[in-house]
Amino acid sequence: MKTFITFIKDMKKNKYVRFAAWTAIFYCMILAIYLYLMYANLSTAPKFVYNMF
């Protein structure tokens, strides 16, 4: 456990790991916005309930 914690601390200090982590965070954010724009129902039409009978 102590080795693991030490490993994590070392990774956090590593500039390449930090850069990759930030890139991953920004990538997820941008992709989430893109997927929302693509798949969400953005219609501004009012809701309509049709009584077929």
Add this chain to the structure above:
Amino acid sequence: MKRLLAFFLALLLALTSAVGLHFLAESRIHVDSNAFASWSGDGKFQAREAILQNLTEDTILTFGSSEFQHGVKTPYHPAKVFQNTKFQMMLIGAGFYQSLSHAITLASLGDEVQKKEAILFLSPQWFRKSGVQPEAFASRFSDSHYIAMLKNKHLSPKVKDYMIRRSQELLSVDPSMQNRIAQYNRILYTGDASLFDRVNYRIFTRFMEEKELQTTMMQLIKDRIVRKSSGSKTSDTPDFVSLIDQSIKDGDKHNQGNPFYMDDNVYKRLIRPSLKKKKNQSVNGSYSTSPEYEDLSCFLDVCEDLGIRPMLVMLPVNGYWYDYTGFPKEARADYYKKIRTIAKKYHASLLDYSDQEYTKYFFEDGVHIGKKGWAVINEDLYHFYQGHEKE
């Protein structure tokens, strides 16, 4: 500084992913053309590009409404009957689609189809006094079909003006969309668009095309529409005689005595709970006066302008149910007469099912086509496709 660099790298990766998703969606919308044609998923009707990609030389554009989504799991629905035939009915429509939406869609697609024919299923319920409800029209409105309609050089100004005016009227319930179509009109019709209009239009239409593509792909996956069929398509005529016989036997089996000859499960779930309330509730009912007649004429005007031969499928009402709700027979007869007059005026072919009001199992409920209805209609439409229309 490093975070800024990380951001731009992430942006580049995201753009690459978006491009990848684009190519994936483009390949995924090419599916088995019969499956796509008979698919009634909501993502389909507004996806102009996906419809165009799945047309064949034997596809007939077939417009209608909620009846297309009923009976899909039965062997009588066009999706099953024409599963492996060369003949395809490209079903366009679900609940809330009526003549005006279909006129715009036909104007959008009509120049691209090889088979210059169009089928329109007419539901009497479209012709109530108010016509299409603005909220309903707005909920089904398609920017891409509207834009393609504006771009279509084969439409007469009179017909375009009608569609523009009616769309503006009905979209008053959705000011955002109303402003958008006003912008499209300025850019593509009147020619008095500003620079802002043009830039906004370019960005928005690019976004909209991509969104339609992605939405269609997701719907196709969700509804499990097969990618490619294993067998070739047949020119053999389906066995309609057996189909109609079977529909009657199935109707007997699924109706254990409800007086309207609807499917029992539908009757018990949707009709019986409010049966007493519905008695004579439509004594003043009428389909004689409605803006829907002008919208229908517009659809037929589009057919004329584009050289398309129309076939009107005049669905009846469920006579048993309409008698119960008190809807006057004279009013029903008047509606049928008006449709016949319009069909004659435009030299449109007409499948007149007004004599089927009391045919058992023609309907599955008060308004939607049931087992026998589908079996009979499919046979007649197949003859239309072959060029041998019903006398």
